[in-house]
Amino acid sequence: MSVIKEPKPFHREFELERLMFFSDAVFAIAITLLIIGIKLPALPGKMPANGYWDFFEPTAIEFLTFVVSFVFIGNFWVRHLQLCRFLQNYNEGLIHRHLFFLFFIVTFPFSTSALLHTSSHFMLPFFIYLCNLAGCLAALFWISYYVFQKNPDLAIAGHHTEKELLYQRFKYGFLTMATGFTCIAMTYFLYPENTAYQRISYMLIPALALFNYFRLKIKKRNTLRLVHKMGANN
The missing domain is CATH 1.20.120 (Four Helix Bundle (Hemerythrin (Met), subunit A))
Structure with missing residues (x-):
């Protein structure tokens, strides 16, 4: 064996x-x-x-x-x-x-x-x-x-704070794209002829990305503040 x-x-x-x-x-x-x-395309003579x-x-x-x-x-x-x-x-x-x-x-x-x-x-x-x-x-x-x-x-x-923040960044990035893509696809499915709704749906992904960016910024600031506070108490 x-x-x-x-x-x-x-x-x-x-x-x-x-x-x-x-x-x-x-x-x-x-x-x-x-x-x-x-x-580059071939240029004509004149x-x-x-x-x-x-x-x-x-x-x-x-x-x-x-x-x-x-x-x-x-x-x-x-x-x-x-x-x-x-x-x-x-x-x-x-x-x-x-x-x-x-x-x-x-x-x-x-x-x-x-x-x-x-x-x-x-x-x-x-x-x-x-x-x-x-x-x-x-x-x-x-x-x-x-x-x-x-x-x-x-x-x-170690590096628990950095690991958690990186994990949260990946999670929110995936959720942003998945939610935005689903909404865009549903808009085209439900309103195939309404170009106004379709164009508005394009803005959902950057809007969610911006929202999650600031959300992670706040989370990072609060987490680091908590870490510094715990370090000062110890």
């Missing part, structure tokens, strides 16, 4: 680094693929001076879409980095949750290119893009819950 031996601490640390390096590589490849499809914008407008829209997705991916990388600095160990469950998160990072180039085909009569690409964002936020929240709440031994000891 064979017994699988637990890897030594050095090997565990090396394997955890491999998990982080693999994640960084996925982020880098996803960002690179965003820009590959954007190319063009009036006032016709350049009409000619370059599609490329400008593609580049703007690239910038938006670049900001989103960069933000997810920063959040992932903030989470991983608390890790000291891993298990199979953490690996699976990381792969789930990286799946949505990899699909960003696809959803970004699909977003360019959105129109008032064809909103499916827009919903695909929102699903991509919601998937990333859901995966980050899932990882943070698994590490900080369900398996705290995977994280370094």
Whole structure:
């Protein structure tokens, strides 16, 4: 009967680094693929001076879409980095949750290119893009819950305040996107011809994000104030 031996601490640390390096590589490849499809159009031999914008407008829209997705991916990388600095160990469950998160990072180039085909009569690409964002936020929240709440031994000891604030940030980020996406989808389902309601529904996600931003600010301030108060009493 064979017994699988637990890897030594050095090997565990090396394997955890491999998990982080693999994640960084996925982020880098996803960002690179965003820009590959954007190319300047071939200029015709003669063009009036006032016709350049009409000619370059599609490329400008593609580049703007690239910038938006670049900001989103960069933000997810920063959040992932903030989470991983608390890790000291891993298990199979953490690996699976990381792969789930990286799946949505990899699909960003696809959803970004699909977003360019959105129109008032064809909103499916827009919903695909929102699903991509919601998937990333859901995966980050899932990882943070698994590490900080369900398996705290995977994280370094101490830093309880920082861990809790980071967990709350991931939770509120996911709830913001999930609520906003659901309301937008329901608006299109219930009022398919009412463009006014549809445009108003777009504002729900940034409004909820702003509300939760200040909510977390207040929570962080109150938590730090409580920590300082307890430290002074001790």
